[in-house]
Amino acid sequence: MSKIHVTTKVNGDEVEFLCDPRETMLDVLRDHLNLTGAKEGCGTGDCGACSVTVDGRLVCSCLMLGAEAEGKEIATVEGIANGEALHPLQTKFIEYAALQCGICTPGILVAAKNLLEREPDPTEEQVRYWLAGNLCRCTGYDKIIRAVMDTAADMREAS
Amino acid sequence: MKYHQPSSFADASAIAAGASGVTRYLAGGTDVLVQLRADLVTPDDLIDVKKIDGVHDIVRNSDDSWTIGVAVTGAEMSEHPALCQDWPGVVEAMDLIGSTQVQGRATLVGNLCNGSPAADSVPAMVAADISVTVIGPKGERTIKVEDMPTGPGRTVLEKGDIVTAVHVPSRGDNAGDAYLRFIPRTEMDIAVVGCAVNLRLDGDTITEARVSLGAVAPTVLLVQEAADAIIGTTLDDKALEALSKAAEAACNPINDKRGTIEFRVEVAGVLAKRAAKIAYARAKGKAV
Numbered sequence: 001m002s003k004i005h006v007t008t009k010v011n012g013d014e015v016e017f018l019c020d021p022r023e024t025m026l027d028v029l030r031d032h033l034n035l036t037g038a039k040e041g042c043g044t045g046d047c048g049a050c051s052v053t054v055d056g057r058l059v060c061s062c063l064m065l066g067a068e069a070e071g072k073e074i075a076t077v078e079g080i081a082n083g084e085a086l087h088p089l090q091t092k093f094i095e096y097a098a099l100q101c102g103i104c105t106p107g108i109l110v111a112a113k114n115l116l117e118r119e120p121d122p123t124e125e126q127v128r129y130w131l132a133g134n135l136c137r138c139t140g141y142d143k144i145i146r147a148v149m150d151t152a153a154d155m156r157e158a159s
Numbered sequence: 160m161k162y163h164q165p166s167s168f169a170d171a172s173a174i175a176a177g178a179s180g181v182t183r184y185l186a187g188g189t190d191v192l193v194q195l196r197a198d199l200v201t202p203d204d205l206i207d208v209k210k211i212d213g214v215h216d217i218v219r220n221s222d223d224s225w226t227i228g229v230a231v232t233g234a235e236m237s238e239h240p241a242l243c244q245d246w247p248g249v250v251e252a253m254d255l256i257g258s259t260q261v262q263g264r265a266t267l268v269g270n271l272c273n274g275s276p277a278a279d280s281v282p283a284m285v286a287a288d289i290s291v292t293v294i295g296p297k298g299e300r301t302i303k304v305e306d307m308p309t310g311p312g313r314t315v316l317e318k319g320d321i322v323t324a325v326h327v328p329s330r331g332d333n334a335g336d337a338y339l340r341f342i343p344r345t346e347m348d349i350a351v352v353g354c355a356v357n358l359r360l361d362g363d364t365i366t367e368a369r370v371s372l373g374a375v376a377p378t379v380l381l382v383q384e385a386a387d388a389i390i391g392t393t394l395d396d397k398a399l400e401a402l403s404k405a406a407e408a409a410c411n412p413i414n415d416k417r418g419t420i421e422f423r424v425e426v427a428g429v430l431a432k433r434a435a436k437i438a439y440a441r442a443k444g445k446a447v
Contacts, residue, residue, distance in 0.1 A: 004162060021160050021161065021162035021205065022160050022195065022201075024192065024196075043196050044193045044196060044197070045189055045192075045193060045257065045258075045260065045261055046347070048258060048260055051260055054263075057232075057234065057263040058259055058260050058263050059260050059263040059264050060258075060260040060261070060264075062192070062196070063187075063188050063189055063192045063193070063260075063261070063264060064188060064192070064264065065162070065185070065188070065192070065207075067162050067207075068185075068188075068207065068209070111259065111260070129259075129346065130259050131259075132258055132259070132345075132346035132347055133257065133258020133259055133260045133261065133346075133347060134258075
């Protein structure tokens with residue numbers, strides 16, 4: 001089967017890859033680009049563990065083909081920290097212990113960061129609805145929601 | 160699987176018409192990729208329509224009607240204040256589908272062509288009297304949304320046909336629409352019953368109405384008797400009761416783990432009343 005050549009940007013870096021037309025963006029990230037932050041939970045768009053942004057839009061990378069990435073800008077959890085300096089959301093998730101097994105965490109960080117870029121002062125209800133597509137089976141959601149709300153408050157104060 | 164990215168609808172239609180195996184169009188992919196992954200449908204030809212001119216545009220036409228491109232996502236609709244102002248019911252129905260992530264990809268046309276009787280945006284499109292243009296081997300034609308589904312997973316579209324745009328009527332004065340659905344959870348679920356109401360007022364009296372039900376029959380329904388029950392009324396208690404009865408009478412639902420027949424029928428009546436009240440308030444200019 002003929003492979004498709006794709007040129008795209010991932011976390012600001014120009015990358016090229018060859019993919020089978022059936023491969024999802026998640027397959028490409030994990031298997032071709034060695035970016036294993038995005039996880040496969042369900043593979044059907046229900047759990048959000050594979051969340052990435054494409055041109056600033058939050059999507060499930062399992063519901064997008066690698067071939068569709070041509071000319072796009074993809075952002076994954078690997079691009080959230082600045083070198084060794086963690087993003088405020090990451091710091092706060094550690095502080096609140098807003099994770100246990102960690103499978104859902106990359107997706108939740110990507111989704112929460114995308115929300116705070118759009119809405120620096122979200123209500124708790126907004127955060128809960130925004131993250132409704134990110135399932136967590138360990139911590140429950142309370143610590144996650146509180147971590148996001150507190151990060152938003154800190155970031156507003158800092159800006 | 161061959162992946163195509165045609166630059167025109169004519170090319171897309173020609174690829175589909177000439178294909179010998181299973182063909183699927185790809186816009187948001189929130190159904191197609193799930194079916195691909197589950198090995199339910201593995202297309203021989205997958206035709207991505209997102210490189211075609213205009214498919215990402217929401218356009219207000221000179222007569223105040225709207226043309227929505229086939230790849231416009233739910234998120235793009237919700238972020239369009241003027242469209243939300245004109246057709247809040249259509250936008251809220253689309254917005255109920257899936258998560259934030261799914262909203263970033265899912266489209267009206269995908270929801271329609273997937274042919275699910277429980278598709279949230281379809282009753283709202285039916286109530287709003289929305290139509291789509293289709294191009295295919297037989298040329299171009301316009302199909303009303305209510306005429307598209309023929310059964311679960313089936314539509315009137317034939318080999319080589321492709322939807323080219325969604326056409327939303329001009330809103331006009333003193334009118335409003337609304338969509339409600341019942342699900343056992345608060346988010347991320349498929350409608351057990353959905354109901355859309357679209358109406359116009361003259362003073363306090365309803366002069367035009369369209370009522371549509373989802374998930375209570377093999378296809379989404381346009382229920383004329385339910386509309387007739389409220390046309391000419393001020394949506395008083397008697398009219399609401401008649402509306403509820405007409406909605407219940409139109410139901411022919413399945414019995415499944417998400418809702419019994421009796422439950423779906425009763426909820427259809429309740430949602431019809433509630434959606435009508437919201438549409439009525441919106442027609443009065445109230446923000447609901």
